[in-house]
Amino acid sequence: LPPLPPPQALAAPGRGPRGPGRTEAARGMLNVFCALQIPSPRSCQPNGASEEALQCEIEELKQKDLALDQEIAQFLSEGYSLEELEKHISLLHEYNDIKDAGQMLLGKLAVIRGVTTKQLYPEYDLELSD
DSSP states (O other): OOOOOOGGGGOOOOOSOOOTTOOHHHHHHHHHHOOOOOOOOGGGOOOSOHHHHHHHHHHHHHHHHHHHHHHHHHHHHTTOOHHHHHHHHHHHHHHHHHHHHHHHHHHHHHHHHTSOHHHHTGGGTOOTTO
């Protein structure tokens, strides 16, 4: 199996509505491994006609749905198992919670010392990308 991407590369926003046959694990897989951002076509801007705007939005959602289905198929063909991905997603949530708590503590310590959080990083052997 290919290696999993680093945690910082895994923060993808939630996706649109589920298509038929998609599981929660597949949805999570997309949230974790998809960095694909499908831009909305500029030719589909509402021009006051709500019916036209709705049709345009429906078409955009259909395009996104098709792209997500293709990505799911690609991940499965690359050998990723849904169980492995669910476990990885769970670990990423835990990692993010711990990181948030650490950032909060560093912020409080910085306030107490009257310095910036950035100035504390070398003291604790942290990289700015951490």
